[in-house]
Amino acid sequence: GAVVSQHPSRVICKSGTSVKIECRSLDFQATTMFWYRQFPKKSLMLMATSNEGSKATYEQGVEKDKFLINHASLTLSTLTVTSAHPEDSSFYICSARDLPVNTEAFFGQGTRLTVV
Amino acid sequence: KQEVTQIPAALSVPEGENLVLNCSFTDSAIYNLQWFRQDPGKGLTSLLLIQSSQREQTSGRLNASLDKSSGRSTLYIAASQPGDSATYLCAVIGDYKLSFGAGTTVTVRA
Numbered sequence: 001g002a003v004v005s006q007h008p009s010r011v012i013c014k015s016g017t018s019v020k021i022e023c024r025s026l027d028f029q030a031t032t033m034f035w036y037r038q039f040p041k042k043s044l045m046l047m048a049t050s051n052e053g054s055k056a057t058y059e060q061g062v063e064k065d066k067f068l069i070n071h072a073s074l075t076l077s078t079l080t081v082t083s084a085h086p087e088d089s090s091f092y093i094c095s096a097r098d099l100p101v102n103t104e105a106f107f108g109q110g111t112r113l114t115v116v
Numbered sequence: 117k118q119e120v121t122q123i124p125a126a127l128s129v130p131e132g133e134n135l136v137l138n139c140s141f142t143d144s145a146i147y148n149l150q151w152f153r154q155d156p157g158k159g160l161t162s163l164l165l166i167q168s169s170q171r172e173q174t175s176g177r178l179n180a181s182l183d184k185s186s187g188r189s190t191l192y193i194a195a196s197q198p199g200d201s202a203t204y205l206c207a208v209i210g211d212y213k214l215s216f217g218a219g220t221t222v223t224v225r226a
Contacts, residue, residue: 032212043205044205107159
């Protein structure tokens with residue numbers, strides 16, 4: 001299957017600072033990228049969907065000013081958690097997919113964010 | 117709104133036993149259904165993708181069936197091994213995004 005690389009795998013930051021997470025599709029062009037958050041023993045919660053060159057679409061309840069998403073190219077999307085607080089500590093996973101809409105989705109390795 | 121349910125939430129079996137994992141969804145208007153494996157603290161690994169027009173898909177010891185009309189999919193894992201221990205997630209694609217179940221955590225005892 002296709003490879004989606006997510007970096008970093010783990011990050012610890014101080015409260016009030018910002019953290020950037022990168023998601024790259026290594027061997028295909030990702031028309032659409034998705035960002036998820038996963039709580040312990042819970043399912044994945046979709047945070048936002050991004051298409052290359054356009055603004056991200058955020059799910060209801062997700063603060064777009066806190067979770068900045070940029071999809072600058074067909075192979076790279078970034079999620080920046082701004083002014084992080086301990087409640088933002090979580091496991092974040094990106095997913096990438098090409099058109100058409102019924103193609104297989106591939107996921108990154110995830111990023112464990114801990115805000116202290 | 118699509119709701120995806122996976123039962124049971126956890127399963128423990130002895131090595132060699134066949135595994136049956138269930139997934140149900142409320143809205144049958146889906147493009148496809150995908151099964152994933154997630155190891156602790158890791159991302160998702162795609163196992164099988166079933167298009168809405170298909171009834172099943174096979175890969176090695178894995179077989180997944182899809183009954184769109186009844187909103188059900190089943191993942192069968194034959195002759196389970198300790199290395200199959202993981203959480204298995206099913207996801208359905210409706211319009212453009214995936215809706216996930218909470219997963220079934222499988223433990224295969226040696």
